[in-house]
Amino acid sequence: MQTGAQDQPTNGKEQQVTTGAESMEEEFMWEEYLEETGATAAPHTIFRHVEVSLQSSFQPGMKLEVASKSSPETYWVATIITTCGQLLLLRYSGYGDDRRADFWCDVMTAELHPVGWCAQNHKTLTPPEAIREKYSDWTEFLVQDLTGSRTAPANLLEGPLRGKNTVDLIVAGSVLELQNLSDPLLYWPVRVVQNVGGRLRLRPVGLSERYRARDTWLFYLDVRLRPLGWALENQLTLEPPAELRPLLSDHDWQQALQDAQADGQKDALPLEVFKDHADLPSHAFRTGMKLEMVSPWEQLLIRPVSVTKVYSDTYFQVTLDDLCAEDAPRSTVCHANSPGILPVQWCLKNGVALERPGGYEGPDFDWADYLKQSGSEAAPDACFPDTGDTRGFAEDMWLEAVNPARPEEVCVARISRVRGRLLWLRLEGVLQPQSECIVDVESMDIFPVGWCEANAYPLTPPLRPVCQKQKKIAVVQPEKQSAPPAEVPPVNACQPVAMDTGAANGRFCCSRVFVNHRCFSGPYLNKGRIAELPRAVGPGKCSLVLKELLSMLINAAYKPGRVLKELQQLQEPGWDSQEETLKAKYKGKTYRSTVRIVRLAEQIPDFCRKVCVKLQCCPNLLGPDLMADKCPENCSVQTKTKYTYYYGKKRRLPKAAAGDEAKPARRRRKRKAIFVQKKRRSSNMDYTAAGSPQDSDEEEEEDEELMQSCSEGSSSEPRDDQTDASSVEATSGGGGRPRRAATLRRAFSAAAFGSFGSGPFGADRQPPDGHRRSTRSLSTCSQNNRQQQKDVKVEQEDGQLVLDRNPLEWSVDEVVQFINSTDCASLANIFKEQDIDGQALLLLTLPTVQECMDLKLGPAIKLCHQIERVKVAFYKQFA
Numbered sequence: 052m053q054t055g056a057q058d059q060p061t062n063g064k065e066q067q068v069t070t071g072a073e074s075m076e077e078e079f080m081w082e083e084y085l086e087e088t089g090a091t092a093a094p095h096t097i098f099r100h101v102e103v104s105l106q107s108s109f110q111p112g113m114k115l116e117v118a119s120k121s122s123p124e125t126y127w128v129a130t131i132i133t134t135c136g137q138l139l140l141l142r143y144s145g146y147g148d149d150r151r152a153d154f155w156c157d158v159m160t161a162e163l164h165p166v167g168w169c170a171q172n173h174k175t176l177t178p179p180e181a182i183r184e185k186y187s188d189w190t191e192f193l194v195q196d197l198t199g200s201r202t203a204p205a206n207l208l209e210g211p212l213r214g215k216n217t218v219d220l221i222v223a224g225s226v227l228e229l230q231n232l233s234d235p236l237l238y239w240p241v242r243v244v245q246n247v248g249g250r251l252r253l254r255p256v257g258l259s260e261r262y263r264a265r266d267t268w269l270f271y272l273d274v275r276l277r278p279l280g281w282a283l284e285n286q287l288t289l290e291p292p293a294e295l296r297p298l299l300s301d302h303d304w305q306q307a308l309q310d311a312q313a314d315g316q317k318d319a320l321p322l323e324v325f326k327d328h329a330d331l332p333s334h335a336f337r338t339g340m341k342l343e344m345v346s347p348w349e350q351l352l353i354r355p356v357s358v359t360k361v362y363s364d365t366y367f368q369v370t371l372d373d374l375c376a377e378d379a380p381r382s383t384v385c386h387a388n389s390p391g392i393l394p395v396q397w398c399l400k401n402g403v404a405l406e407r408p409g410g411y412e413g414p415d416f417d418w419a420d421y422l423k424q425s426g427s428e429a430a431p432d433a434c435f436p437d438t439g440d441t442r443g444f445a446e447d448m449w450l451e452a453v454n455p456a457r458p459e460e461v462c463v464a465r466i467s468r469v470r471g472r473l474l475w476l477r478l479e480g481v482l483q484p485q486s487e488c489i490v491d492v493e494s495m496d497i498f499p500v501g502w503c504e505a506n507a508y509p510l511t512p513p514l515r516p517v518c519q520k521q522k523k524i525a526v527v528q529p530e531k532q533s534a535p536p537a538e539v540p541p542v543n544a545c546q547p548v549a550m551d552t553g554a555a556n557g558r559f560c561c562s563r564v565f566v567n568h569r570c571f572s573g574p575y576l577n578k579g580r581i582a583e584l585p586r587a588v589g590p591g592k593c594s595l596v597l598k599e600l601l602s603m604l605i606n607a608a609y610k611p612g613r614v615l616k617e618l619q620q621l622q623e624p625g626w627d628s629q630e631e632t633l634k635a636k637y638k639g640k641t642y643r644s645t646v647r648i649v650r651l652a653e654q655i656p657d658f659c660r661k662v663c664v665k666l667q668c669c670p671n672l673l674g675p676d677l678m679a680d681k682c683p684e685n686c687s688v689q690t691k692t693k694y695t696y697y698y699g700k701k702r703r704l705p706k707a708a709a710g711d712e713a714k715p716a717r718r719r720r721k722r723k724a725i726f727v728q729k730k731r732r733s734s735n736m737d738y739t740a741a742g743s744p745q746d747s748d749e750e751e752e753e754d755e756e757l758m759q760s761c762s763e764g765s766s767s768e769p770r771d772d773q774t775d776a777s778s779v780e781a782t783s784g785g786g787g788r789p790r791r792a793a794t795l796r797r798a799f800s801a802a803a804f805g806s807f808g809s810g811p812f813g814a815d816r817q818p819p820d821g822h823r824r825s826t827r828s829l830s831t832c833s834q835n836n837r838q839q840q841k842d843v844k845v846e847q848e849d850g851q852l853v854l855d856r857n858p859l860e861w862s863v864d865e866v867v868q869f870i871n872s873t874d875c876a877s878l879a880n881i882f883k884e885q886d887i888d889g890q891a892l893l894l895l896t897l898p899t900v901q902e903c904m905d906l907k908l909g910p911a912i913k914l915c916h917q918i919e920r921v922k923v924a925f926y927k928q929f930a
Contacts, residue, residue, distance in 0.1 A: 078603075079463070079510065079512035079513075081500045081501055081504070083636070084463075084513075085449065085500070090447065090465070091447065091449065092448065092449050092450070092499070092500040093443075093444060093448040093450045093499060093500070094443060094499075095499035095500075096443075097442050097443040097444065097492075098450075098497065098498060098499050099493075100249070100270055100272050100495045101248075101249075101498060101499060101502065103272060103327050104216075104217070104218040104248065104271070104272070105216065105218075106216070106217065106327075107134040107136070107137075107216060107217075108204075108207050108215060108216055108217045108220065108321075109131055109134050109139060109158075109203060109207065110131065110134075110201070110326070111131050111132060111133055111134070112130065112131065112200070112201065113130070113131045113200075113201050113202065114128055114129070114130055114131075114144075114166050114196075114197060114200045114201065114202050114203065115128070115129060115131070115141075115163050115164060115165060115166060115202065115203040115208065116128055116129070116163070116165070116166060116168050116169055116176070117129045117141060117143075117156070117161070117162070117163055117164075118161075118162040119177065120154075121180070122177070123162070124174075124175070125174075125175045125176070125177040126164070126169050126174055126175065126176055126177070127143055127144065127176060127177060127178055127179060128144040128166065128176070128193060128196070128197070129141040129142060129143050129144065130142050130144060132150070132153060137157060137158045137159055137214040138155055138156070138157055138158070139155070139156055139157075139158060139163075140153055140154070140155055141153065141154055141155075141156060143178070143179050143182070144178075144192075144193065144196050145179070145182045145185055145186065145189075145192065146182060152179070152181065155926060158207075158208070158213060158214040159213065159214050163203070163208045164205075164208060164209075165203055165204065165205040165208060166197060166203075167202070168205075176189075176193070204321055204322075204323055207321070207323065212321065217323055217324055217326070217327070218246070218248065218249040218271065220320065220321050220323065220324050221243055221246050221249075221251065221271055221320065221324055222243065222246065223243055223244060223245060223246065224242060224243060224314070224318070225242070225243040225318070225320050226240050226242055226243075226256070226279050226311050226312075226314055226315040226320070227241055227243070227277065227278065227279060227320065228240055228241070228276070228277045228278065228279055228280075228281055228289075229241045229253060229255075229267070229269075229275055229276060229277075230274075230275040230276075230277070231290075231292055232275075232292075232383065232384065233292075233293070233382070233383075233384065234362075234384070235362050235363075235365075235384050236287050236288060236362060237287070237288050237289075237290050237292075238277065238281070238287055238288070238289055238290075239255055239289060239290060239291050239292060240255070240256045240279060240308065240311040240312070240315070241253040241254060241256065241267070242254050242255075242311065244263075244266060246271075247506050247508045248502065248505065248506035248508070249270055249271045249272070250268060250269075250270050250271075250495075251268070251269055251270070251271055251276075252266050252267075252268055252459070253266060253267045253268070253269060255291060255292070255295060256307045256308065256310070256311040257299055257304055257306075257307030257308075258295070258298065258299075262298065265295065266459075267458075268453070268458040268459060269495075270495035270496075271324065272327060272328060272329075272495060273495060274328065274329065274331060274386070276328075277325070278320060278322060278324070279311070279312065279319070279320065280312075280315070289308060291304050331365050331386050331387065331388060332387050332388065333364040333365065333387065334364065334365065334366075334367060334386060334387040334434060335431070335433065335434045336358045336361065336367045336430055337358065337361065338358055338359065338360065338361055339357065339358060339427050339428065340358045340427070340428055340429065340430040341355060341356070341357050341358075341372070341395060341421075341422065341425070341427050341428070341429055341430065342355075342356060342357075342358075342392055342393060342394060342395060342429070342430045343355060343392075343393040343395060343397050343398060343405060344356045344369060344391055344393065345390075345391035345393075345473065345491075346371070346406075347383055347391070348381055350455065350485070350487065350489070351475075351487055351488065351489060352406045353393070353398055353403060353404070353405055353406060353489075354371055354372065354405070354406045354408070355372045355405070355407075355408050355418075355421070356369040356370060356371055356372060357370055357372055357427065358430070359380075359382060360382075362384075365387075366384055366385070367384075367385055367386070368382050368383070368385070369382065369383060369385050369392070370382040371408075372408040372409075373408055373409040373410065374408055374409060374410030374411055375409045375410040387434070387436070388436055388493075390472075390490070390491030390493055390494055391473075391489075391491055392435060393435065394429070394430060394431075394434070395418050395422075395429035395430065396418055396429075397471070399418075401470040401471060402470070403470055403473075408421075436472070437472070440471070440472055440492065441469055441471065441472070441492060442472075442492040442493075444466060444469055444474055444492055445466065445469060446466055446467065446468060446469055447465065447466065447467075448465070448466045449463070449464065449465050449466075449500060450464055450466070450497055450498065450499060450500060451463065451464060451497070451498040451499070451500065451501075451502050451503055451510060452464035452476050452478060452488075452490070452496060452497045452498070453496035453497070454478055454481055454511070455485075455488050455496075456481075456485045460481075460511055461498070461503050461508065461509070461511065462478040462479065462480040462481055462511040463478075463480055463510065463511065463512055463513050464476045464477060464478050464479060465477045465479060467487070472491050472492050472493070473489055473490070473491060473492075474489070474490050474492060474494075474497075475487065475488075475489055476488050476489070476490060476497075478511075479512075479513035479514065480511035480512055480513055480514055481511070481514075482514070558651050558652055558653070559592060559594075559650055559651065559652070560590065560591065560592055560593065560652065561589060561590060561591070561592075561593045561596055561652040561655055561675070562589060562590045562652075563587040563588065563589040563590055563675070564587060564588050564589055564596055564597070564600055564655065564659065564674065564675055565586060565673070565674060565676065565677045565678075566581065566584050566585070566586060566587065566588075566600075566672070566673060567669075567671055567672055567674075567677065567678040567682065568581060568582050568584070568586070569682065570668070570669035570671050570672040570682050570684075570686050571668055571669040571684075571686035572668050572669075573663075573666050573667040573668030573669075573672075574667055575608050575609065575610070575613060575614050575617070575666050575667065575668070576604065576607050576608055576609070576614070576666060576668060577607055577608065577609055580606070580608075583607075584603050586677075587677075588600050588603070593649060593650055593651065593652055593655060594629055594631060594648050594649075594650055597648045597649065597655070597658065598631045598633070601618060601633055601646065601648070601662070602633060602634075604662075604666070604673075605634075605635045608635075610637055611635030611636060611637050611642075612635050612637040612640075612642050614635065614666065615633060615634075615635040615642055615644050615646075616644070617666060618633070618644075618646045618662070618665065619645070619646055620665070621646065621661060621662065621665055622647050623657075623661065626647070626649050626654055626658070627649060627651050627654065628647040628649050628650060629647070629650055630645045630646070630647055631645065631646055631647075631648050632646075633645075633646050655674075655675060656674055656675055659673040659674040659675070669682060669684050669686040670684060671683065671684055671686070851923070851924065851927070852920045852921065852924040853924060853928070854921070854925070854928060854929075857889075857925070857928075857929045858889040858892060858893060858921050858924075858925050858929075859889050859890055859893065859925070859929070860889055861888060861889030861892065862888055862889070863882070863883060863886055863887060863888050864883075866882050866887055866888060866889060866892050867879045867880075867882050869917075869921070870882055870914075870917070873917045874913065874917075875910070875913055875914045875917055878904070878906075878910065878914060881904055885903070885904075892918060893918075893921070893922055893925060895915070896915070897912065897915045900914055900918075
């Protein structure tokens with residue numbers, strides 16, 4: 052399917068930057084789409100190739116040389132025990148299975164070297180003092196210990212590739228060898244044009260940009276990809292594909308090959324890239340055997356094929372059965388694990404239609420008659436991989452999949468049928484008849500929900516809106532509005548919204564409006580989300596550009612409902628404006644409100660400045676001017692207090708009276724009593740985890756009033772979980788949650804290790820105003836714990852947590868003691884129920900906490916902040 056440039060796939064963010072506002076659509080968001088349609092995303096853990104791509108380049112068991120902490124001039128050999136991003140857990144050689152002296156180090160900052168570096172640089176290898184007397188001859192010990200072991204690659208310990216994951220080692224310009232589709236004994240070098248999360252755009256060497264239509268897309272783990280030089284080492288032939296040979300002369304092809312080999316030797320691709328490539332097993336196919344196969348030439352068809360050639364014990368060729376002699380045969384190369392090859396009668400057993408061979412006579416196709424007529428045999432079932440393994444995929448799961456007709460396009464896809472290893476996919480963003488395809492569960496052309504967004508790659512959204520349930524909507528009303536609010540008409544979710552084309556030029560059209568990411572974001576907007584926004588929106592019609600811009604700001608807010616309320620009050624008498632409906636989602640509720648947006652280009656600078664002042668952020672955060680280097684307001688060095696004074700509400704926040712703590716609030720506030728009161732007792736300020744807004748008690752009151760006033764007279768969207776996770780109360784029963792301490796420990800070695808903040812041992816965060824919460828001794832937090840066991844002393848020294856005991860040695864009760872001493876005390880019982888001791892505590896990360904403790908994002912971040920403090924103290928005192 053050939054399309055013009057205007058048909059290139061886009062994912063909203065890219066569209067906002069490069070296209071006119073008249074054609075802008077609402078950005079596709081997976082979370083919102085799944086919530087509104089009630090759909091289910093395929094679990095990310097069943098996409099094995101994606102999980103492997105997230106693993107560290109360092110592997111447990113690798114050896115390296117580490118500078119001694121006591122004497123930096125001496126070194127000793129250490130073994131990698133496990134990895135966590137760019138952090139390595141090491142154990143000195145000689146300790147055997149004793150893990151008491153294990154220590155963490157950061158690849159980017161620690162002095163680490165490959166084995167042999169000390170000998171080359173005349174450095175001394177000296178064993179640690181604690182085990183120095185363990186062996187009399189350390190030289191002989193090292194020889195035995197290093198024999199047969201793998202050393203950490205030097206390029207991963209120094210230089211530009213230091214600390215990078217495997218998939219990041221493949222950069223644009225890297226050279227690999229690609230196996231020929233028609234002959235497995237032929238290879239030709241290809242150059243990496245683009246690397247999208249491990250999915251590589253490859254171009255045969257010798258071809259220029261004008262031949263980009265000949266590019267191939269493959270995941271880096273594909274068995275057809277080999278390191279440069281692999282073909283010659285295995286006595287295979289380097290030859291350009293037959294269909295490309297006429298494009299260049301023989302001399303040009305040979306010159307391109309020599310240039311590629313020279314480039315490959317100069318910047319050799321680390322062999323670690325291929326460490327996860329699976330070795331192909333031997334097959335048992337013989338010439339003449341018949342089988343069934345998903346046709347690589349036609350979509351949604353499974354056809355009978357025959358083995359027509361056996362190249363080796365690894366590769367064989369199959370040819371499409373066609374009884375019409377005039378048709379040219381169509382063949383492809385397969386191996387034992389090739390996706391889509393199936394035993395005879397598979398379609399019959401699974402209720403799938405089998406396409407009869409071309410020229411076959413008879414009303415129905417029958418394998419027994421066909422084998423008898425052709426005098427051939429069926430390939431035995433033992434020749435095929437497990438054809439019943441679904442790997443956890445199920446019907447109506449959603450994922451992201453490559454469009455077979457346009458390999459550069461990744462689409463929103465739904466699994467419409469599952470039969471054994473085969474998945475029938477409906478590509479929701481593609482027109483018929485290319486909208487359906489069949490893939491294997493092991494296919495590397497399918498990806499989990501959010502993969503494109505994580506790799507900044509365009510995702511083709513669904514073509515048509517999906518019919519949704521009618522939902523009542525809570526409406527945000529202005530504070531000063533005398534007339535009763537007009538009822539919001541129900542939205543027909545199946546009715547596409549027509550875009551008002553309006554004037555395409557003149558006063559009603561504007562150039563780009565910039566989002567200056569470095570400017571101060573204020574108390575309402577999340578700095579991290581602001582940084583993810585596109586640099587500019589437009590050009591296009593003023594009202595459409597500004598509506599898109601305000602929608603992005605609302606989505607980037609800590610509490611979108613509050614930002615929507617502030618924007619609703621934005622109005623100036625001299626503006627030529629029109630009303631636009633904006634929406635916000637917060638805590639499972641959807642809020643809609645009308646906001647006045649200017650229509651004239653000359654009014655945009657004033658409008659953007661008024662928006663910034665209303666949101667208490669830098670006046671230059673939004674506007675028609677791009678702040679390339681430094682903001683004129685010098686907002687990057689100013690404090691939040693100054694901006695709150697000049698652009699905020701200029702009010703003095705009263706301190707809570709002593710008797711107010713125990714007064715019962717409204718029913719909604721009563722659920723939060725434990726959480727709020729504990730914060731007031733433990734600190735004079737409301738200190739939340741890094742990345743959270745610093746709201747005062749008065750602001751919290753306003754937020755509660757906003758949520759309640761918006762809900763009166765109208766129902767919010769239904770929610771499955773009606774409990775606010777930030778006010779989870781400790782329960783005495785033990786059956787509420789399964790014990791998951793073992794799961795947490797296993798999660799430590801999982802591929803998708805996501806660490807909250809800067810890593811398990813990242814620098815402790817300072818609150819915006821420079822103060823830090825003091826953590827009191829656990830001996831005062833619980834009288835019962837005080838009587839039953841000794842306290843874990845937690846003190847504060849120069850703003851850092853100081854522990855008197857190694858947290859690795861904490862028992863479950865001591866962990867519970869520590870949690871009780873923080874503002875997350877209401878979660879302490881979860882730690883007791885799940886038997887989380889000190890070792891498990893240090894393995895907790897934000898994703899693990901959310902998954903294993905069933906917490907929402909806000910409470911999980913608060914909990915992870917406290918865990919981070921322990922990790923920092925552990926790293927500085929005991930590691």
